[in-house]
Structure formats: C-alpha cells, structure tokens
Amino acid sequence: MPLMHVLVLGAGLLGVSTAHFLRQLGHEVTVVDRQSAAAAETSFANGGQISVSHAEPWANPGAPWKVLKWLGREDAPLLFRLRADPALWRWGLQFLRECTPGRTRHNIEQIVRLGTYSRSTLQALRAALGLQYDQRTQGILHFYTSLSEFNAAEAPAAQMRALGCERHVISADEAVRIEPALTHARPQLTGATYTSEDESGDAQRFTRALASACAAAGVRFLFNHQVTALRTVGGALDHVEVTDATGRYQRLRADATVLALGSWSPLLAQPLGLRLPIYPAKGYSVTLPVADATAAYQTSLTDDEYKLVFSRFTTPAGPDGQPGEDRLRIAGTAELNGHARDLNPVRCAAIVRRVEQLFPGAGDLSRASYWTGLRPATPSNVPLIGASAVPGLFLNTGHGTLGWTHACGSGKSLARLISGLAPEVDFDFLGRAAGPRVYPAPAAPARTSAVHRQG
Numbered sequence: 001m002p003l004m005h006v007l008v009l010g011a012g013l014l015g016v017s018t019a020h021f022l023r024q025l026g027h028e029v030t031v032v033d034r035q036s037a038a039a040a041e042t043s044f045a046n047g048g049q050i051s052v053s054h055a056e057p058w059a060n061p062g063a064p065w066k067v068l069k070w071l072g073r074e075d076a077p078l079l080f081r082l083r084a085d086p087a088l089w090r091w092g093l094q095f096l097r098e099c100t101p102g103r104t105r106h107n108i109e110q111i112v113r114l115g116t117y118s119r120s121t122l123q124a125l126r127a128a129l130g131l132q133y134d135q136r137t138q139g140i141l142h143f144y145t146s147l148s149e150f151n152a153a154e155a156p157a158a159q160m161r162a163l164g165c166e167r168h169v170i171s172a173d174e175a176v177r178i179e180p181a182l183t184h185a186r187p188q189l190t191g192a193t194y195t196s197e198d199e200s201g202d203a204q205r206f207t208r209a210l211a212s213a214c215a216a217a218g219v220r221f222l223f224n225h226q227v228t229a230l231r232t233v234g235g236a237l238d239h240v241e242v243t244d245a246t247g248r249y250q251r252l253r254a255d256a257t258v259l260a261l262g263s264w265s266p267l268l269a270q271p272l273g274l275r276l277p278i279y280p281a282k283g284y285s286v287t288l289p290v291a292d293a294t295a296a297y298q299t300s301l302t303d304d305e306y307k308l309v310f311s312r313f314t315t316p317a318g319p320d321g322q323p324g325e326d327r328l329r330i331a332g333t334a335e336l337n338g339h340a341r342d343l344n345p346v347r348c349a350a351i352v353r354r355v356e357q358l359f360p361g362a363g364d365l366s367r368a369s370y371w372t373g374l375r376p377a378t379p380s381n382v383p384l385i386g387a388s389a390v391p392g393l394f395l396n397t398g399h400g401t402l403g404w405t406h407a408c409g410s411g412k413s414l415a416r417l418i419s420g421l422a423p424e425v426d427f428d429f430l431g432r433a434a435g436p437r438v439y440p441a442p443a444a445p446a447r448t449s450a451v452h453r454q455g
C-alpha cells in the first residue's frame with residue numbers, strides 16, 4: 001500500500017475520525033478547519049446517542065403526510081419552510097422518492113449495517129486509546145405517549161431484529177423499571193422499545209479527545225483556515241485554496257483530499273460539477289446542569305411524540321482538582337431553511353416545557369444553554385462515503401441525524417478505501433462496482449479559473 005499525504009477538510013466528527021484511521025494506516029495527514037478547535041460546529045452539542053437500533057430514516061411511507069400536517073407549525077418536529085431555494089425543492093423531491101416502502105427498506109439496511117460496524121469500531125477505539133467522553137453503555141429507551149404510535153412500534157422493531165439489532169417492545173411499567181426517573185411521566189406512557197446494546201456520550205468531548213490523540217500521533221491541524229475553493233486541473237483535483245488566520249491565501253496540495261465539511265460540503269463541491277444531495281437540517285439542543293440527581297434520568301431516552309432525545313453526561317472530578325460536571329442534554333427537531341443558525345425562541349421554549357413536564361426539577365433551567373446545529377442531511381439519510389467523480393477527491397459527508405453513530409465506521413471505511421484496502425462492512429460506498437452513487441451536476445456554471453466537470 002503506497003503511503004500518501006492526505007488532506008482532510010473539516011475537523012468535525014467525520015473529519016477527525018477519518019484523520020485518525022488514515023494516520024493509523026501510516027499516511028501523512030493534514031486536517032483543515034475554519035474554527036479554532038475540533039467539533040465547533042454540528043458536532044458541538046448534539047443529542048449524544050449512538051443509536052444503531054433506532055435507524056428509521058425521516059423518509060418513509062408515512063413521512064409525506066406528516067410533513068404536510070406540520071407545515072407552518074413553529075414547534076413541529078420536522079419543519080419544511082416553503083422558500084424560493086431551488087436546492088431545497090430539489091432535495092424535497094428526492095426525499096419524496098425515498099419514501100416508497102422499497103427505498104425505505106433499502107435505506108434502513110444500509111444505515112443499520114454501517115451503524116453496527118461503527119459502534120463496534122467506536123468500542124474498540126475507546127478501549128485502545130482509553131478515551132473518556134462521558135459515555136454510558138446502558139442502552140437507549142424509546143418511549144411512546146400515543147397508543148397508536150406504540151401499536152405501530154412492533155413492525156420497525158421486528159425489522160431491526162431481523163437486521164441483527166436487539167430491539168424489544170416493552171410495557172410502560174417495564175420502561176419505568178429500566179428508567180425510574182420516568183415514574184412521574186408514567187400516566188402518559190403507553191409503552192416503549194428498549195435496545196440494550198446502544199450507547200450515548202458527548203460527541204464534542206470524543207472528537208476533541210480523538211483530535212488530541214491524532215496530533216500526538218503526528219497529524220497536523222490547520223485551524224482558523226477557511227477553505228475557499230477546490231481547484232481542478234485536467235478534471236482531477238489539483239489543490240485546495242484556503243485563507244489562513246491572517247487572511248492570506250494559500251494553496252494546499254496532497255495525494256488525496258477528503259471532503260468532510262458537513263452542511264458546507266455541497267457548496268465547495270458544486271463548482272466542480274458535483275451536486276451533492278445534502279441540505280442543512282437545523283436542530284436544537286438544550287444543555288442543563290443537573291439540579292436533582294434523583295429526578296434526572298440515567299438511561300439515554302427518545303421521546304417519540306416530540307422527537308426529542310435525552311442524554312446525561314457525567315464527568316467525574318479530575319485528579320488535578322478539576323471539578324466534575326453532571327449535565328442533561330436534550331436535542332431534536334429539524335427545520336429545513338438554509339444555513340441560518342438563529343435560535344427560534346418558540347422551539348427553545350417547547351423543548352424546555354417538555355423536559356419540565358417529564359422530569360420536573362431534574363435540570364437547572366436558569367442555567368440552560370441553547371444551541372443549534374445544521375445536520376448535513378441527505379434525502380435518504382444514507383451518507384456519502386467514498387470516491388467522488390473528481391479523481392483525487394473523496395467524500396465523507398451527509399451523515400444527517402446519525403453522524404455520531406456512524407462516525408467511526410465511516411472514518412475507518414474511507415481510510416481503508418483510500419489505502420486500496422477492502423472496507424470491513426457491506427455498504428454502498430461511492431465509486432465502487434456495487435451500486436456506485438456519484439453525483440454529477442448538469443451543466444455547472446463556469447467560474448473563476450477552475451477547470452469544471454460538466455454533466
């Protein structure tokens with residue numbers, strides 16, 4: 001296997017995990033990010049779930065009706081804002097095509113296979129490097145407050161079991177036995193599903209710990225560097241144009257380049273004629289210090305009705321006198337409305353109201369921190385991993401709702417593909433003989449001095 005210099009664009013979950021596995025295979029690796037630290041954008045404050053067994057994509061046969069019902073509702077779990085944005089309408093049409101039973105089944109299989117591989121890769125990495133990121137390995141409990149939704153839970157649970165996941169339908173009383181903090185909410189509960197093998201943990205702490213390990217192993221990080229363009233010569237990637245912290249332009253050249261810029265990946269790929277089907281889906285999270293440890297949940301939870309996930313991050317006090325921390329993270333909702341990251345107070349209030357309703361007194365609301373992040377969502381929820389149509393450019397992007405769940409498996413698989421090694425999981429990687437999914441744009445407009453791929 002020839003050793004190469006590989007540029008990784010983006011220091012989120014996907015960029016850093018790719019950099020780690022590339023370095024492990026012996027390559028020289030440089031990571032570029034516009035922020036001053038790893039995991040400062042979408043990987044900053046997500047829901048924390050490693051949820052292999054709750055992998056139903058947004059696009060499913062019931063979705064079109066639900067999306068229509070939610071149109072214009074500010075607190076809707078999935079809000080499609082009607083605006084004059086051709087990328088949004090294109091994405092919406094592709095989303096509808098993914099809602100057939102056949103496409104949904106195919107997408108679930110892809111997502112679960114990658115998720116199962118990714119979770120075991122994360123576990124091996126955690127053990128090998130001794131990573132601490134407030135992980136909890138006591139499963140995920142998905143609870144229902146609507147009888148009809150609970151009655152419909154058996155079919156997806158059976159499908160997950162057929163794919164090798166342990167997902168069991170349980171009664172409301174069993175749910176409270178697993179998570180006693182649900183006692184207060186017991187009258188509203190209609191039932192639950194439980195997946196003991198799933199996990200949770202703070203994605204930002206993980207990414208930063210892994211980035212430190214990468215730096216110690218010789219990976220070079222260029223923070224405060226903005227990627228301004230990808231330039232091709234003769235149809236192949238030639239160099240990456242960046243501005244550094246002082247605003248000076250630089251050209252970065254490597255043998256291979258990985259695009260892992262999350263929701264910004266399509267904007268950089270488009271001038272090369274690559275139309276990546278990724279649209280930003282804005283989500284919210286609220287982080288609260290624990291106020292009453294006995295009222296706070298221990299198990300990672302999913303609230304089916306409000307489409308919210310709940311994780312608890314407990315950091316023990318450090319040996320050097322560093323104080324410990326105990327935090328509740330609640331995350332969810334999706335709004336398709338471009339790249340804006342403004343906080344909508346209606347959405348923030350809806351999340352806090354639900355937390356208080358379910359777990360009164362558990363979190364300190366006076367010290368709540370609110371956050372939004374832009375999930376790089378594909379219409380199918382299946383990420384884009386592998387070689388693009390531009391020689392020298394690889395993709396590891398479009399992980400949508402499951403970027404934390406899929407990070408380690410995606411990073412390891414792409415590092416192996418770039419190295420000419422077979423991936424260890426059966427997945428539709430880009431540019432491979434079985435089911436290549438390459439996204440050329442029709443007639444990309446000619447711009448600046450770059451050589452463009454048309455059609």
Ligand SMILES: Cc1cc2nc3c(=O)[nH]c(=O)nc-3n(C[C@H](O)[C@H](O)[C@H](O)COP(=O)(O)OP(=O)(O)OC[C@H]3O[C@@H](n4cnc5c(N)ncnc54)[C@H](O)[C@@H]3O)c2cc1C
Pocket residue numbers: 009010011012013014015032033034035038039040041042043044045046047048049050051225226227228260261262263264282283284285309331332372373374375376396397398399400401402403404405406
């Ligand atoms: C509210 C919410 C809850 C979520 N909950 C979960 C969950 O429970 N489980 C789960 O599996 N997933 C979850 N996710 C999804 C997960 O967080 C994302 O899929 C993942 O963070 C995407 O990682 P990324 O590396 O692709 O993108 P990012 O983390 O956004 O990384 C991209 C990097 O590229 C950099 N960048 C962008 N443009 C440029 C440029 N021009 N020049 C230089 N640098 C640039 C950015 O600074 C950033 O660091 C959630 C997401 C949200 C928003």
